[in-house]
Amino acid sequence: MNDLSSPLAVVDMGSNSFRLLVGRVYSTRADGDEVRQVVPLDALREPVRLAAGLTPEQHLDAAARRRGVAALRRFGDRLRGFAPEQVRAVATNTLRVARNASAFLAEAEHALGFPIEVIAGREEARLIYVGASYDAPPVAGQRLVVDIGGGSTELIIGTGHEPGPMESLYMGCVSHSRRFFAQGQVDARAFHEAEYAARQELASVAGQFRELGWEQALGSSGTARALAELIHVNALGGGSPQTIDRAGLHALKALLIEAGHAGRTTLKGLKPDRVPVLPGGLAIMIAVFDELGVETMQVTDGGLRLGVLYDLLGRHSHHDVREVTTRQFMQKYGVDVAHAQRVRRLALAVHEQSVALDEGAADHALLGWTCALHEIGLLVSRTGYHRHSAYIAENADMPGFSRTDQTRLATLLLGQTGKLGKLANGERPIDWAMLFALRLAVVLNRPRHPVVAPVPQVRADVENLHIEVRLPPAWSEANPLAAYMLSAEAEEWQRIGWSYVISAD
Numbered sequence: 001m002n003d004l005s006s007p008l009a010v011v012d013m014g015s016n017s018f019r020l021l022v023g024r025v026y027s028t029r030a031d032g033d034e035v036r037q038v039v040p041l042d043a044l045r046e047p048v049r050l051a052a053g054l055t056p057e058q059h060l061d062a063a064a065r066r067r068g069v070a071a072l073r074r075f076g077d078r079l080r081g082f083a084p085e086q087v088r089a090v091a092t093n094t095l096r097v098a099r100n101a102s103a104f105l106a107e108a109e110h111a112l113g114f115p116i117e118v119i120a121g122r123e124e125a126r127l128i129y130v131g132a133s134y135d136a137p138p139v140a141g142q143r144l145v146v147d148i149g150g151g152s153t154e155l156i157i158g159t160g161h162e163p164g165p166m167e168s169l170y171m172g173c174v175s176h177s178r179r180f181f182a183q184g185q186v187d188a189r190a191f192h193e194a195e196y197a198a199r200q201e202l203a204s205v206a207g208q209f210r211e212l213g214w215e216q217a218l219g220s221s222g223t224a225r226a227l228a229e230l231i232h233v234n235a236l237g238g239g240s241p242q243t244i245d246r247a248g249l250h251a252l253k254a255l256l257i258e259a260g261h262a263g264r265t266t267l268k269g270l271k272p273d274r275v276p277v278l279p280g281g282l283a284i285m286i287a288v289f290d291e292l293g294v295e296t297m298q299v300t301d302g303g304l305r306l307g308v309l310y311d312l313l314g315r316h317s318h319h320d321v322r323e324v325t326t327r328q329f330m331q332k333y334g335v336d337v338a339h340a341q342r343v344r345r346l347a348l349a350v351h352e353q354s355v356a357l358d359e360g361a362a363d364h365a366l367l368g369w370t371c372a373l374h375e376i377g378l379l380v381s382r383t384g385y386h387r388h389s390a391y392i393a394e395n396a397d398m399p400g401f402s403r404t405d406q407t408r409l410a411t412l413l414l415g416q417t418g419k420l421g422k423l424a425n426g427e428r429p430i431d432w433a434m435l436f437a438l439r440l441a442v443v444l445n446r447p448r449h450p451v452v453a454p455v456p457q458v459r460a461d462v463e464n465l466h467i468e469v470r471l472p473p474a475w476s477e478a479n480p481l482a483a484y485m486l487s488a489e490a491e492e493w494q495r496i497g498w499s500y501v502i503s504a505d
Helices: 062-078 093-097 101-112 121-135 173-180 188-212 222-233 246-259 272-292 304-316 321-332 337-354 357-372 385-395 403-414 432-444 480-495
Strands: 008-013 018-030 033-046 087-091 116-118 142-148 153-159 162-169 216-219 243-245 296-299 457-461 466-471 499-504
Touching: 008 062, 008 304, 018 062, 018 304, 033 062, 033 304, 062 101, 087 093, 087 101, 087 304, 093 101, 093 121, 101 116, 116 403, 121 142, 121 153, 121 162, 121 304, 142 222, 142 272, 153 188, 153 272, 162 188, 173 188, 173 272, 188 246, 188 272, 216 222, 222 243, 222 246, 222 272, 222 296, 243 246, 246 272, 321 357, 337 357, 337 432, 337 457, 357 403, 357 432, 385 403, 403 432, 432 457, 432 480, 480 499
Parallel strands: 008 087, 087 116, 142 216, 216 296, 466 499
Antiparallel strands: 008 018, 018 033, 142 153, 153 162, 243 296, 457 466
16 A cells, blocks of 8 residues: 555534544555555544534524634644645534524634535535545445434435435434424423424435435444444444434434433443434434435444545646536536637636646636626526526535535626626625626637637736736737727726726737
8 A cells, every 4th residue: 555645634514523534545456457445544533513603593692603713723723734635624514504604614724724515415425435445345236324413414326436316405413403302301202203304304215215215324423423333332223333213313313302301311332522412413313314215224423524525635636626527517508618718718827827837726626617708698698698607516416515615606607797886895705807708708809719819918906906908919909899899898998997908019
């Protein structure tokens, strides 16, 4: 086994716990092929219980924010010396719904020292499946993966390492415990209501999942691991330490009801930080077994964190899921591939003159995907196609892209043409260098000639709101349509306070 690279690290800002996983990539040979494997080296866990800090108005309270920032500061200390490309930090359901998420994320990024991405529910599900599939033993046929987090529950059916149908449901061990088991009080009626509510959430997807079927059911969350351990060490079921069965779940439920409070049970192996969230997690798992018809479930240590590590490995190995997603969207929305490639080449060439690649590699990649997708809205309507493109990019499920990625992508697509005033109001953060490169490439390729437009010499001084574009001599005479549109483009930038100088050398 050969060590291939520096360590990679993932920070998982879950609704119940914050976790850090550090792994290293190793290479082995199997049947003559190179196989890359992520081997975990170190792990940290902080029981932040972020979802418990959500107020009825969906604001994170000050105490939860302090707990989160303190945990991330400790993670940042462990990650000192890691380069940005070695680390990926992701946030899940609580920061998807918190109305003051942006303010907390600013504090959190400062404490951690790395950018944080809020990922959509189905993207979370995809990454969970990838991680679980790499950790679990191979199986012939399909597998079901269930992840009960603090604020959401993900269900995925897939084959091998490829996920199929994915769902993210708005219920988790923290939110369900707060809703049905206030202050830890447990009784039969509360359990009935909690299970019924969970079954209602599951009802919309259960039919499809049962029809597809599976050969192996996996539980990948801390809730699943805790339930398996409690069932085993208290001799409540008939399986192995890594197995959850129906009998064990109901025996555990009976003991909790008998105790009347999660904190008063005599259960062996129950960790203090698991006490407040155990009833809600158990009720959801029982509902999963009932609605989906699960009899036994194996617990895996793989899940979101391992999935993010493998996704990060793919980005380092030129197997970026976002590139695959982009190609799929181009096909789905009937994009003129040749034209998109011409726009992409020109925009990237312009951007290279504005931003050093070693400083803006991530932006360079995002700009490339933006160019590839800039006309997906044409399938809806030519009128306002840029608005349709932006809407699709912001609201579609795009595997590999975080919510932050999709928001930036949508902002660029919205700004690719038309008035700049719609972006200059400050509601969305704008990367002006990227937007300048995109708009210039769209303008110069407006005639849609099958030849590549010349790459102008440019200078984009964002700090001083100044743009210079130098084109070859006689270019205007040879390209009257593009020249006219470039002149209009300069006027548009000038309307929002920029100077935009066009010259021919």
